[in-house]
Structure formats: C-alpha cells, structure tokens
Amino acid sequence: MEDLGIHVGCVITFEDGFEELNYDYYICRAIDNRIGGFMIAEVARLLKENKQKLPFGLYIVNAVQEEVGLRGAEMIAKRIKPNVAIVTDVTHDSTTPMINKNVEGEIKCGAGPSITYGPAVHNILRDLIIKTAEKNNIPFQRHAVSRSTGTDTDAFAYSNDGTPSALISLPLRYMHTTVEMVKKDDIENTIMLIYQSLLNITPKTNFRYI
Amino acid sequence: MAKKQKSILTKESLSFLKNYLNNPSPTGFEKEGQKLWLKYTEPYIDETYVDAYGSAVGIINPDAPFKVVIEAHADEISWFVNYISPEGLIYVIRNGGSDQQIAPSKRVNIHTEKGIVKAVFGWPAIHTRLRGGEGKEPTPKVDNIFWIAAPVTVKKWRTSASM
Incomplete structure (x- = not known):
C-alpha cells in the first residue's frame, strides 16, 4: 500500500465523468458546484465579448472549501470587502420520487434558475434580480429557506459590516451522487440572469432598507 | 413554432x-x-x-472603489483514507457531505503523490450478505461497512491490460 503512495490522509474521489444525455441534460459527479465556476466564467466571457463597460469593479470569485462550511467564501469576503455579492450554486430539483414538496418546495430542472428568499438574502438585491428576469424574459423559480441558505451567500451576507447578497441557483437532480444532472437551458438562463443583473447595478443603487 | x-x-x-x-x-x-x-x-x-x-x-476594473462579487464554489465532496487494515482494506471518512449509500460498487481514484491509484468501493454479494447475520439487508455506513478493495490487485491488472 505504501509502495503505491497510499497513506492516511490521501483523498479519494469517484471517477464518474461528464456525459451528455438526451433532451439537453448533462450528468457528472461534482456538477455541484463546478458548474457555478463555469457559469461565472461565462459571465466574464460575455461581458468581454459584448464589450460591456461596468461602472464598478467586478470580482469573479471561485472559492474553495464550501462543502465543509462555507470556509473559502468567509476568507475571501473579508479580503475583498465587497459592496454587493451575487452567489450561484446548485439547488435540489424536488420533482423526483421520495422528495416531499410540502417540505422542500417545488423546483424543477428546465424551469429556469431559482431565486432564493430568506433573511440572509438582501431584499432589494433580490428584487433587482427578479425585475431583471421579468424584463429580459428569463424564466425563474422562487425558493424559500428558513434561517440560512446553506450556501456561500450566508458567508458573504454576514461578512464585514453586512454585505447585500443574493442567491441564484441552478436546479439539479440527485445531488451528491455520481450522476448529478442539470439541463442546458437552465445553465444558459442562469448565466444570462447573472449577466443582466450586473448591468442593472451601479454604485448609486440604493440598498438601504429604511 | x-x-x-x-x-x-x-x-x-x-x-x-x-x-x-x-x-x-x-x-x-x-x-x-x-x-x-x-x-x-x-x-x-x-x-x-x-x-x-x-x-x-x-x-474587471480593479481600481474601482465600488466592488461587486459574483461567486461560486470550486470544491467537490470526496473521502479521506482514514485507516488501512492489515488485510489492505481502506476505511474512509467524509470530506464534505459525501453519501455512503451510493458508494458501494463505485470505482474511485485515490490521489497520491505518485499519481492516481484506481480502486473500488466493494460490497458483499447479494448471495452472501444475508447469510452473515440477522437476515437483514446491510446498510452502507461510513464507520463499519466501508472499504476499498486492495488497489494492489487493480494495479497489476492495469499493468497487464495496458501491455
């Protein structure tokens, strides 16, 4: 065993890779949340290709260690001290068997990104995102959470002096399995929603509740 | 349309x-x-x-005073080698919210300084697992049923298969 380099502390991953299924579904292990890093990278690409000039500094952040308690986001939020944060992650498609919609709410693949309601989510930023979706005919779903979102949104929201933060999630089936599944349309719509929302934010946007 | x-x-x-x-x-x-x-x-x-x-x-625009973040997380759930038994079976612990119920019968990569070693999460056969105990189906659990079959065998097979 030692000859092979295996010792206590070595990391083990499942080997299951990317495949495209019919009806524009993608499957892979770790779509949670490599797809998020992909989507924010695509936002950067589209901004550049469409020659969009932003009236603020845009920090495209691919944070480590979310799966053990939002640790990477906590560290980087302190360093950047942003004025606004839009976080993207995956969320559960709740329409497959053995999931109780009375508890989980209803989110499904193919119906667009999910926009989260909850105390950690900043109401004005969230409404800006919802208006952006409506104005640009981007389909979206609403999701409510008790207390925290369980995503890096919480880390940003409660960082520094409090940072207006919102969560745009990609619906995903079979989370933390080796066949995590998402739909291409939802990926495109999530990218567009983040992109268009950025175009509606300026340093003068008023994020004050009162 | x-x-x-x-x-x-x-x-x-x-x-x-x-x-x-x-x-x-x-x-x-x-x-x-x-x-x-x-x-x-x-x-x-x-x-x-x-x-x-x-x-x-x-x-983008690093000098601007107003800062907007768009963020995702880069990491994925995995396992750690936790204990190697005298028989060469590897017991694991979680790194993140890994799901023990889906692990049996999966192929895995063990990440080492010498590169990736292929291995598997084993599972007792349908024929034998019920004869062992109380007649109840065993449930995969991190602490007592997990192992990864000896990768030495796998390496030998890989070497011969690649020749």
Missing part, C-alpha cells in the same frame, strides 16, 4: 466545462481545478489573485 435561439455557450466553453468537470477538485485540494479556471478566464479579466487557501479571484 418559435425558432430556437442560438446558444450563448460555444464549442470552446463546452469543451472547458467538460475538462473542468472531469478534473477532480476535492475540498481542500482544489489547486488543479483552480489552474484550469484561471487559464480559461484569463482573457476576460484584468487582474487575478489567489488567496492562502486557494480561492481564485478574477477582477
């Missing part, structure tokens, strides 16, 4: 997605994935930095 709009995703971006997904980036060990991401985003941003634990940041 409405004509389907041209996708905003390109051949290049989908090729990046595939490579980025196929490359493992376990929690605490995201370095290789971050390198791929930094390389892909490089043409679209003005400046980058990476912090002490590996979070990567690409910045």
Whole structure:
C-alpha cells in the first residue's frame, strides 16, 4: 500500500465523468458546484465579448472549501470587502420520487434558475434580480429557506459590516451522487440572469432598507 | 413554432466545462481545478489573485472603489483514507457531505503523490450478505461497512491490460 503512495490522509474521489444525455441534460459527479465556476466564467466571457463597460469593479470569485462550511467564501469576503455579492450554486430539483414538496418546495430542472428568499438574502438585491428576469424574459423559480441558505451567500451576507447578497441557483437532480444532472437551458438562463443583473447595478443603487 | 435561439455557450466553453468537470477538485485540494479556471478566464479579466487557501479571484476594473462579487464554489465532496487494515482494506471518512449509500460498487481514484491509484468501493454479494447475520439487508455506513478493495490487485491488472 505504501509502495503505491497510499497513506492516511490521501483523498479519494469517484471517477464518474461528464456525459451528455438526451433532451439537453448533462450528468457528472461534482456538477455541484463546478458548474457555478463555469457559469461565472461565462459571465466574464460575455461581458468581454459584448464589450460591456461596468461602472464598478467586478470580482469573479471561485472559492474553495464550501462543502465543509462555507470556509473559502468567509476568507475571501473579508479580503475583498465587497459592496454587493451575487452567489450561484446548485439547488435540489424536488420533482423526483421520495422528495416531499410540502417540505422542500417545488423546483424543477428546465424551469429556469431559482431565486432564493430568506433573511440572509438582501431584499432589494433580490428584487433587482427578479425585475431583471421579468424584463429580459428569463424564466425563474422562487425558493424559500428558513434561517440560512446553506450556501456561500450566508458567508458573504454576514461578512464585514453586512454585505447585500443574493442567491441564484441552478436546479439539479440527485445531488451528491455520481450522476448529478442539470439541463442546458437552465445553465444558459442562469448565466444570462447573472449577466443582466450586473448591468442593472451601479454604485448609486440604493440598498438601504429604511 | 418559435425558432430556437442560438446558444450563448460555444464549442470552446463546452469543451472547458467538460475538462473542468472531469478534473477532480476535492475540498481542500482544489489547486488543479483552480489552474484550469484561471487559464480559461484569463482573457476576460484584468487582474487575478489567489488567496492562502486557494480561492481564485478574477477582477474587471480593479481600481474601482465600488466592488461587486459574483461567486461560486470550486470544491467537490470526496473521502479521506482514514485507516488501512492489515488485510489492505481502506476505511474512509467524509470530506464534505459525501453519501455512503451510493458508494458501494463505485470505482474511485485515490490521489497520491505518485499519481492516481484506481480502486473500488466493494460490497458483499447479494448471495452472501444475508447469510452473515440477522437476515437483514446491510446498510452502507461510513464507520463499519466501508472499504476499498486492495488497489494492489487493480494495479497489476492495469499493468497487464495496458501491455
């Protein structure tokens, strides 16, 4: 065993890779949340290709260690001290068997990104995102959470002096399995929603509740 | 019927997605994935930095006082080698919210300094597992039923298969 380099502390991953299924579904292990890093990278690409000039500094952040308690986001939020944060992650498609919609709410693949309601989510930023979706005919779903979102949104929201933060999630089936599944349309719509929302934010946007 | 709009995703971006997904980036060990991401985003941003634990940041307009973040997380759930039995079976603990119920019968990569070692999560056969005990189906649990079959055998097989 030692000859092979295996010792206590070595990391083990499942080997299951990317495949495209019919009806524009993608499957892979770790779509949670490599797809998020992909989507924010695509936002950067589209901004550049469409020659969009932003009236603020845009920090495209691919944070480590979310799966053990939002640790990477906590560290980087302190360093950047942003004025606004839009976080993207995956969320559960709740329409497959053995999931109780009375508890989980209803989110499904193919119906667009999910926009989260909850105390950690900043109401004005969230409404800006919802208006952006409506104005640009981007389909979206609403999701409510008790207390925290369980995503890096919480880390940003409660960082520094409090940072207006919102969560745009990609619906995903079979989370933390080796066949995590998402739909291409939802990926495109999530990218567009983040992109268009950025175009509606300026340093003068008023994020004050009162 | 409405004509389907041209996708905003390109051949290049989908090729990046595939490579980025196929490359493992376990929690605490995201370095290789971050390198791929930094390389892909490089043409679209003005400046980058990476912090002490590996979070990567690409910045457009780095001098602007008002700062907006768009964020995702780069890590994926995985397992740690926790104990190697005298028989060469590896017991694991979680790194993140890994699901023991889906592990049996899966092929895995063990990440070592010498490279990747292929192995499997074993599971007793349907024929034998009920004869062992109380007649109840065993349930996969992290602490008592997990193992990864001796990778030595796998390596031998790989060597001969590749020749």
